[in-house]
Amino acid sequence: DTAVSQTPKYLVTQMGNDKSIKCEQNLGHDTMYWYKQDSKKFLKIMFSYNNKELIINETVPNRFSPKSPDKAHLNLHINSLELGDSAVYFCASSPPFGLTKNIQYFGAGTRLSVL
Amino acid sequence: EDQVTQSPEALRLQEGESSSLNCSYTVSGLRGLFWYRQDPGKGPEFLFTLYSAGEEKEKERLKATLTKKESFLHITAPKPEDSATYLCAVQAAGPSGSRLTFGEGTQLTVNP
Numbered sequence: 466d467t468a469v470s471q472t473p474k475y476l477v478t479q480m481g482n483d484k485s486i487k488c489e490q491n492l493g494h495d496t497m498y499w500y501k502q503d504s505k506k507f508l509k510i511m512f513s514y515n516n517k518e519l520i521i522n523e524t525v526p527n528r529f530s531p532k533s534p535d536k537a538h539l540n541l542h543i544n545s546l547e548l549g550d551s552a553v554y555f556c557a558s559s560p561p562f563g564l565t566k567n568i569q570y571f572g573a574g575t576r577l578s579v580l
Numbered sequence: 581e582d583q584v585t586q587s588p589e590a591l592r593l594q595e596g597e598s599s600s601l602n603c604s605y606t607v608s609g610l611r612g613l614f615w616y617r618q619d620p621g622k623g624p625e626f627l628f629t630l631y632s633a634g635e636e637k638e639k640e641r642l643k644a645t646l647t648k649k650e651s652f653l654h655i656t657a658p659k660p661e662d663s664a665t666y667l668c669a670v671q672a673a674g675p676s677g678s679r680l681t682f683g684e685g686t687q688l689t690v691n692p
Contacts, residue, residue: 469623496678506665506684507682508667508669510679513678520678521679555623567671568614570626573621574622
């Protein structure tokens with residue numbers, strides 16, 4: 466039973482294409498996140514949704530658009546992919562603050578390679 | 581701006597050789613400090629949360645401690661299966677919400 470699952474695990478595409486990464490959690494959490502991990506293993510938050518509402522939106526190009534159809538899903542759509550978008554993207558989720566103190570649980574990651 | 585610095589970047593130990601990893605942080609009101617373990621090709625796996633200076637948490641060969649400026653992850657008599665990248669992150673109180681600010685990690689290798 467995978468708690469936070471991302472698809473696909475690997476994504477290889479050409480510059481200029483549009484692609485989506487899907488994330489689903491079965492933990493009953495109400496907050497979900499997208500993080501980007503660059504080649505130096507540095508993890509940086511991109512977005513956060515709470516009950517389908519955007520609550521964190523870091524300085525990310527407009528080409529990145531998150532979508533949360535319900536609180537168990539948070540998808541990431543990327544338009545006009547660029548070489549610099551190559552990275553590993555992680556989805557995470559957390560329960561409401563106060564329950565297990567807002568611990569974030571991560572998916573296995575999606576390795577995006579833009580050629 | 582919240583900042584997290586981890587040292588060393590890489591650490592190589594012999595099995596059974598105890599050591600410590602350091603996480604220095606600056607944050608405008610600490611809500612929590614988190615330690616994660618990340619294996620190659622996988623997502624970060626939660627280890628500990630610490631909330632106030634003086635707090636300690638233990639799990640098997642790992643012990644995390646917290647002061648007002650830094651946290652240490654002590655590894656006692658490590659085994660090869662402890663090899664991984666250890667990530668430290670802080671969560672600030674206030675309007676930044678639940679954002680985690682991560683350090684760049686310490687890559688630990690334990691040789692048999």
